Amino acid sequence: MKYLIVIVGPTAIGKTAMSIQLAQHYDCEILSCDSRQFYREMTIGTAAPTNEELAAAKHHYIHNRSVTENYTVGDFEKEAIAKLDELFLQKNFAILVGGSGLYVNAVLKGFDAFPEITTDIRDLVSTNYKQHGLTYLQEQLQEKDPAYFDKLTVENPQTLLNPQRMMRFVEVCLGTGKPYSSFLNQKKNTRSFIPIIIGLEAERNLMYDRINQRVDLMMAAGLLEEVVKLIPYKNLNALQTVGYKELFDFIDEKISLPFAIEEIKKNTRRFAKRQLTWFKRNEDTKWFYFRTEPKEIIQFIDSIILK
Numbered sequence: 001m002k003y004l005i006v007i008v009g010p011t012a013i014g015k016t017a018m019s020i021q022l023a024q025h026y027d028c029e030i031l032s033c034d035s036r037q038f039y040r041e042m043t044i045g046t047a048a049p050t051n052e053e054l055a056a057a058k059h060h061y062i063h064n065r066s067v068t069e070n071y072t073v074g075d076f077e078k079e080a081i082a083k084l085d086e087l088f089l090q091k092n093f094a095i096l097v098g099g100s101g102l103y104v105n106a107v108l109k110g111f112d113a114f115p116e117i118t119t120d121i122r123d124l125v126s127t128n129y130k131q132h133g134l135t136y137l138q139e140q141l142q143e144k145d146p147a148y149f150d151k152l153t154v155e156n157p158q159t160l161l162n163p164q165r166m167m168r169f170v171e172v173c174l175g176t177g178k179p180y181s182s183f184l185n186q187k188k189n190t191r192s193f194i195p196i197i198i199g200l201e202a203e204r205n206l207m208y209d210r211i212n213q214r215v216d217l218m219m220a221a222g223l224l225e226e227v228v229k230l231i232p233y234k235n236l237n238a239l240q241t242v243g244y245k246e247l248f249d250f251i252d253e254k255i256s257l258p259f260a261i262e263e264i265k266k267n268t269r270r271f272a273k274r275q276l277t278w279f280k281r282n283e284d285t286k287w288f289y290f291r292t293e294p295k296e297i298i299q300f301i302d303s304i305i306l307k
Contacts, residue, residue: 002088002193005301007097008104008279009200010272012210013290016049018200019097021294022301023057026093031080032061033098033107036241038076039067041230044223045243047214067230067238074114077106084193094193101278108195114183117175125171129163137166141180144173148181158274164237196304198297199279199287208269215265218243227251242267 005026007019023030032038036046040063048062060083065071080096084107087094096107105111128136138160142149148169152159159165169180176183202210227247233239234248243264250260279285288297 001092001305003093003301003305004084004107004193004195005093005095006104006108006195006197007095007200008101008197008285009099009290010207010275011099011268012047012214012272013200013202013207015097015099015200016047016053018198018294018297019095020053020057022298023095025294025298026095028091028093028095029058029060029087030095030097031083031107032059033076033080033096033100033103035073035076035098035100035103036238037062037098038065038071039063039238040065041067041233042226042238042244044218044221044226045241047218067233067236073102073106074111076103077111080107081191088193099275101275108191108197110191114172115176117171121171121175122167125167125174129167134161134163134166137163137170140170140173141166145169145179145181148179151181164240194304195284196301197282197285198301199285200290200292201276201287202290207272211268211272212265215243215261215268219261223247224250224257242271 005022005028007015007022009015019030032049034046034048036042037048038061039046042048043063049059053059054062061076061080084094096104098104125137138149141160149160172178172180172183201207223243224247227244228251230239230244231248231251234244239245239248246255246260246263246267249255249263250257255263286300288300
């Protein structure tokens with residue numbers, strides 16, 4: 001049997017360190033599933049593994065793309081599954097680690113297949129969003145796919161406030177002439193591996209303290225300088241993310257630097273809360289306190305394997 005050990009949890013909880021120890025124990029390789037660590041220009045603000053960590057275990061999908069590339073969750077699913085097929089020819093284990101729930105689900109369950117959307121449609125939706133704001137996207141989705149709009153309103157209202165997700169919904173509606181929801185819940189591809197999903201968690205106050213400390217360390221490591229270098233690309237989707245957009249606002253003299261840093265901390269804490277909400281939905285996840293010794297998690301994994 002082939003086993004994919006999946007390490008999930010909120011940002012700054014210690015997923016990277018745990019995944020390396022498990023990779024060393026099971027003599028296997030790691031696939032990163034962090035949608036921001038794909039980009040080579042974004043190192044400090046994404047808390048990408050250090051050179052020492054990368055040397056401690058073989059990693060894939062760290063800094064393998066440029067922010068200028070259009071890289072979707074569907075692209076990642078295809079590449080990750082192909083890589084797993086390759087790795088499982090030699091090993092019985094592989095590790096998937098990251099906090100991007102949508103990307104984790106794509107690997108575990110498959111991703112709904114959507115038609116390619118032309119650049120013209122993408123540009124049109126992006127331009128309209130910049131000119132008319134989030135309300136435009138919400139109105140377009142309500143008009144083109146009222147059932148899905150109503151579903152989000154009841155079950156996941158935060159999605160209606162996410163510009164990237166909303167632009168995607170509207171792009172599909174306009175580009176295909178069909179409701180976005182008509183492409184959902186299609187038959188998924190079967191997987192050739194058994195997933196073992198490990199969640200890491202901590203008390204909320206402790207989790208938030210770790211996030212605040214990490215942001216301070218990022219600033220000390222040169223996050224502002226990293227963001228300055230990315231000014232020519234600040235409107236790209238990859239950079240519409242916590243830790244970058246706040247500092248762009250500082251550079252544009254919209255806010256002060258201390259306020260920007262506090263906003264990064266606040267928005268990262270909110271992001272971590274959303275991550276936990278997402279991952280807690282999966283009843284197959286076995287949760288461990290983040291300071292649990294690796295040997296205890298290894299014992300749990302071995303108990304699954306030996307069943």
